[in-house]
Amino acid sequence: MTTKRTRQRTETAQEYYERMREVAQRDGLIVVGTGHTKDGRRVYAVPSRTEKNRWHLVVVAHGALECDCTAAKFGRYCRHRAAVRDRMEAEASATREQRAALSNSPKPRDDTRVFSVFK
Numbered sequence: 001m002t003t004k005r006t007r008q009r010t011e012t013a014q015e016y017y018e019r020m021r022e023v024a025q026r027d028g029l030i031v032v033g034t035g036h037t038k039d040g041r042r043v044y045a046v047p048s049r050t051e052k053n054r055w056h057l058v059v060v061a062h063g064a065l066e067c068d069c070t071a072a073k074f075g076r077y078c079r080h081r082a083a084v085r086d087r088m089e090a091e092a093s094a095t096r097e098q099r100a101a102l103s104n105s106p107k108p109r110d111d112t113r114v115f116s117v118f119k
């Protein structure tokens with residue numbers, strides 16, 4: 001869904017997303033694997049809730065998430081993408097923390113003290 005929506009419909013989508021996220025958390029639907037497509041797009045694997053040994057692949061494409069499940073085929077927002085969204089938010093905040101840690105710790109060339117690794 002990349003088309004623009006009115007404000008009212010955006011809020012509805014947001015509510016729907018929240019509901020899907022609750023379902024995903026309740027059922028323990030989490031990202032169990034990540035990788036890249038041949039053309040370099042990020043892929044996340046989320047277990048199917050109904051089928052054993054089945055994973056849905058969520059691809060980050062065109063600034064959105066694309067899932068291969070039935071719900072997504074019919075244009076509905078699915079719990080797999082909700083799970084991936086959670087994961088991406090966690091990754092984004094981890095990156096922010098890493099950047100903060102980097103900028104708060106001295107670079108090796110800034111540190112002129114002699115130190116030993118054998119302490």
Ligand SMILES: [Zn+2]
Binds near residue numbers: 056067069079080
């Ligand atoms: Zn899905």
